[in-house]
Amino acid sequence: MARKNDRYITGLDIGTHKVCAIIAEAMDDRRLNVVGAAHTESKGVRKGVVINLDATVESIKRVIEQAELMAGVEVQQASVSIAGTHIKSVNSRGVIAVSARNRVIEKEDIRRVIDAAKAVSIPPDRQILHVLAQEYVVDDQEGIGDPSGMSGARLEANVHVVTASSTSTQNTISCLHRAGLEVESTVLAQLAAAEACVTQDEKDLGVAVVDIGSGTVDIAIFEKGSLWHTAVLPIGGEHFTNDVAVALRTGVTEAERVKKKHGCALVSLVPEEDMIEVQSVGTKKARIMGRQLLAEVLQARTEEVCQLVLAEIRKSGFDQSLNGGIVLTGGGSMLEGMVEIGEQIFDLPVRLGTPSGITGLVDVVSSPAHATAVGLVLRSHRARLGEGRLLQEMRGTGTFGKLTGRLKDMFSGLF
Ligand SMILES: Nc1ncnc2c1ncn2[C@@H]1O[C@H](COP(=O)(O)OP(=O)(O)OP(=O)(O)O)[C@@H](O)[C@H]1O
Ligand SMILES: [Mg+2]
CATH class of the missing domain: 3.30.420.40 (ATPase, nucleotide binding domain)
Structure with missing residues:
Protein backbone atom coordinates (compact mmCIF):
# COMPACT_ATOMS: atom_id res chain seq x y z
CA MET A 1 0.00 0.00 0.00
CA ALA A 2 2.52 2.53 -1.06
CA ARG A 3 0.76 5.56 -2.43
CA LYS A 4 -0.85 7.94 0.01
CA ASN A 5 -2.03 11.03 -1.63
CA ASP A 6 -4.62 13.81 -1.61
CA ARG A 7 -5.35 13.10 -5.26
CA TYR A 8 -7.41 10.06 -4.33
CA ILE A 9 -11.09 10.27 -3.54
CA THR A 10 -13.15 7.44 -2.05
CA GLY A 11 -16.91 6.96 -2.16
CA LEU A 12 -18.57 4.45 0.15
CA ASP A 13 -22.19 3.51 -0.53
CA ILE A 14 -23.70 1.62 2.38
CA GLY A 15 -26.80 0.07 0.84
CA THR A 16 -29.31 -2.51 2.02
CA HIS A 17 -28.13 -5.05 -0.54
CA LYS A 18 -24.46 -4.23 -0.92
CA VAL A 19 -21.67 -2.06 0.44
CA CYS A 20 -19.71 -0.54 -2.39
CA ALA A 21 -16.42 1.39 -2.42
CA ILE A 22 -14.92 3.31 -5.32
CA ILE A 23 -11.48 4.93 -5.33
CA ALA A 24 -10.80 7.54 -7.99
CA GLU A 25 -7.78 9.63 -8.82
CA ALA A 26 -8.28 13.31 -9.57
CA MET A 27 -6.23 14.04 -12.67
CA ASP A 28 -4.61 17.37 -13.52
CA ASP A 29 -6.99 17.84 -16.44
CA ARG A 30 -9.98 17.58 -14.02
CA ARG A 31 -10.84 14.04 -15.12
CA LEU A 32 -11.75 11.58 -12.43
CA ASN A 33 -10.08 8.27 -13.03
CA VAL A 34 -11.54 5.23 -11.24
CA VAL A 35 -8.62 3.10 -10.03
CA GLY A 36 -10.31 0.78 -7.56
CA ALA A 37 -13.80 -0.58 -6.93
CA ALA A 38 -15.30 -3.34 -4.86
CA HIS A 39 -18.59 -4.40 -3.42
CA THR A 40 -19.72 -6.96 -0.92
CA GLU A 41 -22.97 -8.21 0.52
CA SER A 42 -24.45 -5.84 3.08
CA LYS A 43 -25.48 -7.67 6.22
CA GLY A 44 -26.11 -4.99 8.84
CA VAL A 45 -28.44 -2.63 6.98
CA ARG A 46 -32.22 -2.56 6.83
CA LYS A 47 -34.06 -0.18 4.51
CA GLY A 48 -30.96 1.95 4.09
CA VAL A 49 -30.26 2.27 7.82
CA VAL A 50 -27.43 0.60 9.75
CA ILE A 51 -28.94 -1.74 12.33
CA ASN A 52 -25.91 -3.90 13.05
CA LEU A 53 -22.69 -1.95 13.53
CA ASP A 54 -20.34 -4.94 13.75
CA ALA A 55 -21.60 -6.51 10.53
CA THR A 56 -21.46 -3.17 8.71
CA VAL A 57 -17.93 -2.42 9.94
CA GLU A 58 -16.86 -5.83 8.63
CA SER A 59 -18.40 -5.15 5.22
CA ILE A 60 -16.74 -1.72 5.06
CA LYS A 61 -13.34 -3.13 5.98
CA ARG A 62 -13.70 -5.83 3.34
CA VAL A 63 -14.64 -3.52 0.46
CA ILE A 64 -12.08 -0.89 1.37
CA GLU A 65 -9.37 -3.54 1.54
CA GLN A 66 -10.35 -4.94 -1.86
CA ALA A 67 -10.56 -1.51 -3.46
CA GLU A 68 -7.21 -0.52 -1.91
CA LEU A 69 -5.57 -3.62 -3.31
CA MET A 70 -6.92 -2.88 -6.75
CA ALA A 71 -5.87 0.78 -6.62
CA GLY A 72 -2.58 0.33 -4.79
CA VAL A 73 -3.52 3.22 -2.51
CA GLU A 74 -4.23 3.47 1.18
CA VAL A 75 -7.63 4.96 1.96
CA GLN A 76 -7.91 7.23 5.00
CA GLN A 77 -11.18 8.99 4.41
CA ALA A 78 -14.35 8.49 2.43
CA SER A 79 -17.56 10.23 1.49
CA VAL A 80 -20.47 8.12 2.62
CA SER A 81 -24.11 7.82 1.58
CA ILE A 82 -26.96 8.42 4.01
CA ALA A 83 -30.32 6.82 3.25
CA GLY A 84 -33.53 5.63 4.85
CA THR A 85 -37.08 6.72 5.53
CA HIS A 86 -35.87 8.99 8.37
CA ILE A 87 -34.74 11.49 5.72
CA LYS A 88 -37.00 14.54 5.58
CA SER A 89 -36.67 17.71 3.58
CA VAL A 90 -38.27 21.13 3.32
CA ASN A 91 -37.94 24.16 1.10
CA SER A 92 -37.13 27.30 3.03
CA ARG A 93 -36.29 30.93 2.40
CA GLY A 94 -34.16 33.57 4.09
CA VAL A 95 -33.88 37.33 3.62
CA ILE A 96 -31.14 39.77 4.68
CA ALA A 97 -30.13 43.36 4.04
CA VAL A 98 -26.86 43.59 2.10
CA SER A 99 -24.28 44.87 4.56
CA ALA A 100 -21.66 46.70 2.48
CA ARG A 101 -22.05 50.48 2.02
CA ASN A 102 -21.69 50.17 -1.74
CA ARG A 103 -24.35 47.42 -1.71
CA VAL A 104 -22.15 44.91 -3.53
CA ILE A 105 -23.02 41.38 -2.45
CA GLU A 106 -20.08 39.54 -0.93
CA LYS A 107 -19.47 35.92 0.11
CA GLU A 108 -20.28 36.90 3.68
CA ASP A 109 -23.76 38.14 2.66
CA ILE A 110 -24.38 34.83 0.93
CA ARG A 111 -23.29 32.97 4.04
CA ARG A 112 -25.64 35.08 6.17
CA VAL A 113 -28.64 34.62 3.89
CA ILE A 114 -28.10 30.86 3.79
CA ASP A 115 -27.89 30.87 7.60
CA ALA A 116 -31.18 32.75 7.70
CA ALA A 117 -32.79 30.33 5.23
CA LYS A 118 -31.69 27.22 7.08
CA ALA A 119 -33.06 28.47 10.38
CA VAL A 120 -35.99 26.05 10.21
CA SER A 121 -37.05 24.42 13.44
CA ILE A 122 -35.46 21.00 13.67
CA PRO A 123 -36.35 18.52 16.43
CA PRO A 124 -33.38 17.77 18.73
CA ASP A 125 -33.06 14.21 17.43
CA ARG A 126 -32.47 15.39 13.86
CA GLN A 127 -29.61 17.08 12.10
CA ILE A 128 -29.13 18.98 8.87
CA LEU A 129 -27.54 16.91 6.13
CA HIS A 130 -27.64 19.43 3.29
CA VAL A 131 -28.63 23.01 2.69
CA LEU A 132 -28.82 23.35 -1.08
CA ALA A 133 -29.30 26.75 -2.63
CA GLN A 134 -32.02 26.78 -5.28
CA GLU A 135 -32.03 30.38 -6.36
CA TYR A 136 -31.36 33.88 -5.07
CA VAL A 137 -33.47 37.00 -5.37
CA VAL A 138 -31.63 40.34 -5.42
CA ASP A 139 -34.11 43.14 -4.71
CA ASP A 140 -36.86 42.04 -7.14
CA GLN A 141 -34.69 40.15 -9.58
CA GLU A 142 -35.53 36.43 -9.31
CA GLY A 143 -33.81 33.29 -10.53
CA ILE A 144 -30.19 34.24 -9.81
CA GLY A 145 -27.72 31.36 -9.56
CA ASP A 146 -24.78 33.18 -7.95
CA PRO A 147 -25.35 36.71 -6.65
CA SER A 148 -21.77 37.44 -5.52
CA GLY A 149 -20.54 40.71 -7.00
CA MET A 150 -24.05 41.89 -7.88
CA SER A 151 -25.45 45.11 -6.43
CA GLY A 152 -28.59 45.22 -4.34
CA ALA A 153 -30.08 46.19 -1.01
CA ARG A 154 -32.00 43.05 -0.24
CA LEU A 155 -30.81 39.46 -0.73
CA GLU A 156 -33.14 36.52 -0.55
CA ALA A 157 -32.23 32.81 -0.81
CA ASN A 158 -34.45 29.84 -1.48
CA VAL A 159 -32.95 26.61 -0.21
CA HIS A 160 -33.74 22.92 0.09
CA VAL A 161 -32.95 21.68 3.59
CA VAL A 162 -32.43 17.94 4.00
CA THR A 163 -32.49 16.58 7.54
CA ALA A 164 -31.75 13.13 8.88
CA SER A 165 -32.11 11.27 12.16
CA SER A 166 -29.01 12.10 14.23
CA THR A 167 -28.69 8.57 15.57
CA SER A 168 -28.89 6.93 12.15
CA THR A 169 -26.33 9.36 10.72
CA GLN A 170 -24.08 8.98 13.74
CA ASN A 171 -24.24 5.18 13.50
CA THR A 172 -23.06 5.34 9.90
CA ILE A 173 -20.25 7.70 10.86
CA SER A 174 -19.27 5.41 13.76
CA CYS A 175 -19.03 2.47 11.37
CA LEU A 176 -16.52 4.37 9.25
CA HIS A 177 -14.50 5.40 12.30
CA ARG A 178 -14.46 1.84 13.57
CA ALA A 179 -13.26 0.72 10.14
CA GLY A 180 -10.40 3.20 10.49
CA LEU A 181 -11.76 5.84 8.12
CA GLU A 182 -12.42 9.53 8.49
CA VAL A 183 -15.61 10.92 7.03
CA GLU A 184 -15.03 13.41 4.26
CA SER A 185 -18.74 14.12 3.79
CA THR A 186 -22.13 12.59 4.39
CA VAL A 187 -24.32 12.73 1.30
CA LEU A 188 -27.97 11.92 0.73
CA ALA A 189 -27.92 8.73 -1.38
CA GLN A 190 -30.21 9.94 -4.19
CA LEU A 191 -28.34 13.23 -4.44
CA ALA A 192 -25.16 11.27 -5.10
CA ALA A 193 -26.95 8.98 -7.58
CA ALA A 194 -28.28 12.03 -9.44
CA GLU A 195 -24.77 13.48 -9.62
CA ALA A 196 -23.65 10.38 -11.50
CA CYS A 197 -26.48 9.76 -13.90
CA VAL A 198 -28.41 12.95 -14.62
CA GLY A 353 -29.52 6.03 -15.37
CA THR A 354 -26.04 4.56 -15.66
CA PRO A 355 -23.13 6.42 -14.08
CA SER A 356 -21.05 8.70 -16.28
CA GLY A 357 -18.48 11.47 -15.89
CA ILE A 358 -15.62 9.17 -14.95
CA THR A 359 -12.75 7.47 -16.75
CA GLY A 360 -10.52 4.52 -15.86
CA LEU A 361 -12.24 1.34 -14.72
CA VAL A 362 -15.51 2.48 -16.24
CA ASP A 363 -16.69 -1.05 -17.08
CA VAL A 364 -16.46 -2.12 -13.45
CA VAL A 365 -18.72 0.67 -12.20
CA SER A 366 -21.00 1.31 -15.14
CA SER A 367 -24.14 -0.36 -13.78
CA PRO A 368 -27.06 1.61 -12.27
CA ALA A 369 -26.33 -0.21 -8.99
CA HIS A 370 -23.09 1.83 -8.78
CA ALA A 371 -24.69 5.23 -9.38
CA THR A 372 -24.59 6.31 -5.72
CA ALA A 373 -20.96 5.30 -5.16
CA VAL A 374 -19.83 7.00 -8.39
CA GLY A 375 -21.84 10.09 -7.46
CA LEU A 376 -20.10 10.25 -4.09
CA VAL A 377 -16.66 10.51 -5.69
CA LEU A 378 -17.90 12.96 -8.33
CA ARG A 379 -19.41 15.20 -5.65
CA SER A 380 -16.30 15.10 -3.47
CA HIS A 381 -14.22 15.92 -6.51
CA ARG A 382 -16.40 18.94 -7.27
CA ALA A 383 -16.24 20.04 -3.66
CA ARG A 384 -12.46 19.78 -3.61
CA LEU A 385 -12.31 21.87 -6.77
CA GLY A 386 -14.55 24.40 -5.03
CA GLU A 387 -17.25 24.13 -7.67
CA GLY A 388 -20.99 24.04 -7.38
CA ARG A 389 -23.77 26.08 -5.94
CA LEU A 390 -23.52 27.60 -2.51
CA LEU A 391 -24.00 25.12 0.25
CA GLN A 392 -23.17 24.98 3.86
CA GLU A 393 -23.10 21.51 5.23
CA MET A 394 -23.11 20.63 8.86
CA ARG A 395 -20.65 23.29 9.86
CA GLY A 396 -19.16 22.28 13.19
CA THR A 397 -21.43 19.25 13.61
CA GLY A 398 -20.55 15.56 13.83
CA THR A 399 -19.10 14.92 10.42
CA PHE A 400 -17.16 18.08 10.04
CA GLY A 401 -15.93 17.97 13.59
CA LYS A 402 -13.90 14.97 12.49
CA LEU A 403 -12.44 16.54 9.41
CA THR A 404 -8.90 17.64 9.09
CA GLY A 405 -8.27 21.40 9.06
CA ARG A 406 -7.73 21.79 5.35
CA LEU A 407 -10.79 19.85 4.34
CA LYS A 408 -12.88 21.54 6.97
CA ASP A 409 -12.04 24.93 5.47
CA MET A 410 -12.93 23.66 2.06
CA PHE A 411 -16.31 22.25 3.02
CA SER A 412 -17.44 25.01 5.29
CA GLY A 413 -17.06 27.35 2.35
CA LEU A 414 -18.74 26.95 -0.97
CA PHE A 415 -20.20 23.85 -2.54
N1 LIG B 1 -30.70 -7.60 -13.27
C1 LIG B 1 -31.50 -7.33 -12.24
N2 LIG B 1 -32.84 -7.51 -12.38
C2 LIG B 1 -33.66 -7.25 -11.35
N3 LIG B 1 -33.28 -6.81 -10.15
C3 LIG B 1 -31.97 -6.63 -9.97
C4 LIG B 1 -31.02 -6.88 -10.99
N4 LIG B 1 -29.80 -6.61 -10.50
C5 LIG B 1 -29.97 -6.21 -9.22
N5 LIG B 1 -31.27 -6.23 -8.89
C6 LIG B 1 -31.89 -5.90 -7.61
O1 LIG B 1 -31.43 -4.63 -7.18
C7 LIG B 1 -31.45 -4.58 -5.76
C8 LIG B 1 -30.14 -4.01 -5.28
O2 LIG B 1 -30.00 -2.71 -5.77
P1 LIG B 1 -28.90 -1.75 -5.18
O3 LIG B 1 -27.58 -2.41 -5.26
O4 LIG B 1 -29.08 -0.44 -5.86
O5 LIG B 1 -29.40 -1.70 -3.67
P2 LIG B 1 -28.77 -1.00 -2.40
O6 LIG B 1 -28.21 0.31 -2.80
O7 LIG B 1 -27.85 -1.95 -1.71
O8 LIG B 1 -30.06 -0.83 -1.51
P3 LIG B 1 -30.79 0.48 -0.95
O9 LIG B 1 -30.45 1.61 -1.88
O10 LIG B 1 -32.26 0.14 -0.97
O11 LIG B 1 -30.28 0.64 0.43
C9 LIG B 1 -31.65 -6.00 -5.26
O12 LIG B 1 -32.96 -6.15 -4.77
C10 LIG B 1 -31.42 -6.83 -6.50
O13 LIG B 1 -32.22 -8.00 -6.50
MG1 LIG C 1 -28.80 2.30 -2.87
Missing part, protein backbone atom coordinates in the same frame (compact mmCIF):
# COMPACT_ATOMS: atom_id res chain seq x y z
CA THR A 199 -27.25 15.72 -16.93
CA GLN A 200 -27.36 19.43 -16.10
CA ASP A 201 -29.78 19.90 -19.01
CA GLU A 202 -32.19 17.42 -17.47
CA LYS A 203 -31.90 19.15 -14.10
CA ASP A 204 -32.64 22.47 -15.79
CA LEU A 205 -35.64 21.06 -17.64
CA GLY A 206 -37.08 19.25 -14.62
CA VAL A 207 -36.31 15.63 -13.87
CA ALA A 208 -37.15 13.02 -11.24
CA VAL A 209 -34.38 10.60 -10.30
CA VAL A 210 -35.81 7.36 -8.95
CA ASP A 211 -33.23 5.06 -7.33
CA ILE A 212 -34.75 1.61 -6.94
CA GLY A 213 -32.54 -0.08 -4.37
CA SER A 214 -33.10 -3.21 -2.39
CA GLY A 215 -34.83 -1.79 0.67
CA THR A 216 -35.98 1.64 -0.47
CA VAL A 217 -36.91 3.69 -3.49
CA ASP A 218 -35.24 7.09 -3.23
CA ILE A 219 -36.62 10.03 -5.18
CA ALA A 220 -35.03 13.40 -5.99
CA ILE A 221 -36.80 16.02 -8.09
CA PHE A 222 -34.81 18.75 -9.82
CA GLU A 223 -36.07 21.83 -11.58
CA LYS A 224 -34.28 24.92 -12.87
CA GLY A 225 -31.02 23.15 -12.08
CA SER A 226 -31.73 22.68 -8.37
CA LEU A 227 -33.14 20.12 -5.99
CA TRP A 228 -36.72 20.83 -4.90
CA HIS A 229 -38.08 17.61 -3.49
CA THR A 230 -36.70 14.45 -1.90
CA ALA A 231 -38.54 11.38 -0.67
CA VAL A 232 -37.77 7.84 0.44
CA LEU A 233 -40.33 5.05 0.00
CA PRO A 234 -39.98 1.89 2.11
CA ILE A 235 -40.16 -0.50 -0.83
CA GLY A 236 -37.51 -1.98 -3.12
CA GLY A 237 -35.96 -4.94 -4.90
CA GLU A 238 -36.29 -7.24 -1.91
CA HIS A 239 -40.08 -7.04 -2.23
CA PHE A 240 -39.79 -8.25 -5.83
CA THR A 241 -37.62 -11.15 -4.65
CA ASN A 242 -40.01 -12.07 -1.84
CA ASP A 243 -42.96 -12.05 -4.26
CA VAL A 244 -41.05 -14.39 -6.57
CA ALA A 245 -40.15 -16.69 -3.65
CA VAL A 246 -43.80 -16.97 -2.59
CA ALA A 247 -45.27 -17.30 -6.08
CA LEU A 248 -42.72 -19.83 -7.34
CA ARG A 249 -42.55 -21.64 -3.97
CA THR A 250 -38.81 -21.34 -3.65
CA GLY A 251 -36.22 -19.88 -1.27
CA VAL A 252 -35.14 -16.24 -1.25
CA THR A 253 -31.67 -16.96 -2.66
CA GLU A 254 -33.09 -18.93 -5.57
CA ALA A 255 -35.81 -16.30 -6.10
CA GLU A 256 -33.12 -13.59 -6.28
CA ARG A 257 -31.16 -15.63 -8.83
CA VAL A 258 -34.23 -16.33 -10.96
CA LYS A 259 -35.35 -12.70 -10.80
CA LYS A 260 -31.98 -11.38 -11.96
CA LYS A 261 -31.42 -14.03 -14.63
CA HIS A 262 -34.90 -14.44 -16.12
CA GLY A 263 -36.98 -11.62 -14.67
CA CYS A 264 -39.04 -9.29 -16.83
CA ALA A 265 -41.42 -6.58 -15.65
CA LEU A 266 -43.65 -6.77 -18.71
CA VAL A 267 -45.47 -10.03 -19.52
CA SER A 268 -46.02 -8.99 -23.14
CA LEU A 269 -42.24 -8.93 -23.72
CA VAL A 270 -41.92 -12.62 -22.77
CA PRO A 271 -42.58 -15.27 -25.46
CA GLU A 272 -45.19 -17.76 -24.29
CA GLU A 273 -42.88 -20.72 -24.93
CA ASP A 274 -40.02 -19.43 -22.71
CA MET A 275 -39.40 -21.87 -19.84
CA ILE A 276 -37.27 -21.49 -16.72
CA GLU A 277 -35.84 -23.88 -14.15
CA VAL A 278 -36.56 -23.16 -10.51
CA GLN A 279 -35.21 -25.12 -7.55
CA SER A 280 -37.74 -26.13 -4.92
CA VAL A 281 -37.19 -25.22 -1.28
CA GLY A 282 -35.06 -27.71 0.60
CA THR A 283 -34.41 -30.02 -2.34
CA LYS A 284 -32.07 -29.94 -5.28
CA LYS A 285 -34.95 -30.88 -7.57
CA ALA A 286 -35.66 -28.32 -10.20
CA ARG A 287 -39.11 -27.56 -11.60
CA ILE A 288 -39.75 -26.24 -15.08
CA MET A 289 -42.24 -23.44 -15.42
CA GLY A 290 -43.27 -20.70 -17.82
CA ARG A 291 -41.21 -17.50 -17.70
CA GLN A 292 -44.46 -15.59 -18.16
CA LEU A 293 -45.56 -16.68 -14.68
CA LEU A 294 -42.44 -15.00 -13.25
CA ALA A 295 -43.14 -11.88 -15.34
CA GLU A 296 -46.74 -11.71 -14.05
CA VAL A 297 -45.47 -11.55 -10.47
CA LEU A 298 -42.84 -8.95 -11.30
CA GLN A 299 -45.18 -6.84 -13.42
CA ALA A 300 -47.67 -6.50 -10.57
CA ARG A 301 -44.95 -5.31 -8.19
CA THR A 302 -43.37 -2.98 -10.77
CA GLU A 303 -46.75 -1.35 -11.42
CA GLU A 304 -47.27 -0.90 -7.69
CA VAL A 305 -43.84 0.70 -7.21
CA CYS A 306 -44.37 3.04 -10.19
CA GLN A 307 -47.82 4.03 -8.90
CA LEU A 308 -46.32 4.86 -5.48
CA VAL A 309 -43.60 6.94 -7.14
CA LEU A 310 -46.23 8.71 -9.27
CA ALA A 311 -48.29 9.49 -6.16
CA GLU A 312 -45.19 10.97 -4.50
CA ILE A 313 -44.39 13.08 -7.58
CA ARG A 314 -47.99 14.35 -7.68
CA LYS A 315 -47.84 15.11 -3.95
CA SER A 316 -44.71 17.18 -4.55
CA GLY A 317 -46.59 19.32 -7.08
CA PHE A 318 -43.91 18.83 -9.75
CA ASP A 319 -45.87 16.35 -11.90
CA GLN A 320 -46.52 18.93 -14.61
CA SER A 321 -42.98 20.24 -14.80
CA LEU A 322 -40.83 17.17 -15.44
CA ASN A 323 -39.89 18.06 -19.00
CA GLY A 324 -36.67 16.10 -18.67
CA GLY A 325 -38.67 12.98 -17.76
CA ILE A 326 -37.78 10.28 -15.27
CA VAL A 327 -34.39 8.64 -14.75
CA LEU A 328 -34.53 5.20 -13.15
CA THR A 329 -31.39 3.99 -11.44
CA GLY A 330 -30.25 1.62 -8.66
CA GLY A 331 -29.98 -2.15 -8.99
CA GLY A 332 -33.76 -2.63 -9.09
CA SER A 333 -34.03 -0.55 -12.26
CA MET A 334 -32.09 -3.22 -14.15
CA LEU A 335 -35.14 -5.46 -14.40
CA GLU A 336 -36.02 -5.86 -18.06
CA GLY A 337 -39.22 -4.00 -19.00
CA MET A 338 -38.98 -1.55 -16.10
CA VAL A 339 -38.48 1.45 -18.40
CA GLU A 340 -41.46 0.43 -20.59
CA ILE A 341 -43.81 0.12 -17.59
CA GLY A 342 -42.48 3.39 -16.23
CA GLU A 343 -43.32 5.16 -19.49
CA GLN A 344 -46.85 3.76 -19.44
CA ILE A 345 -47.50 4.80 -15.85
CA PHE A 346 -45.68 8.15 -15.68
CA ASP A 347 -46.69 9.15 -19.22
CA LEU A 348 -43.25 10.75 -19.53
CA PRO A 349 -39.96 9.83 -21.18
CA VAL A 350 -38.17 7.32 -18.95
CA ARG A 351 -34.56 6.22 -19.25
CA LEU A 352 -32.14 4.06 -17.31
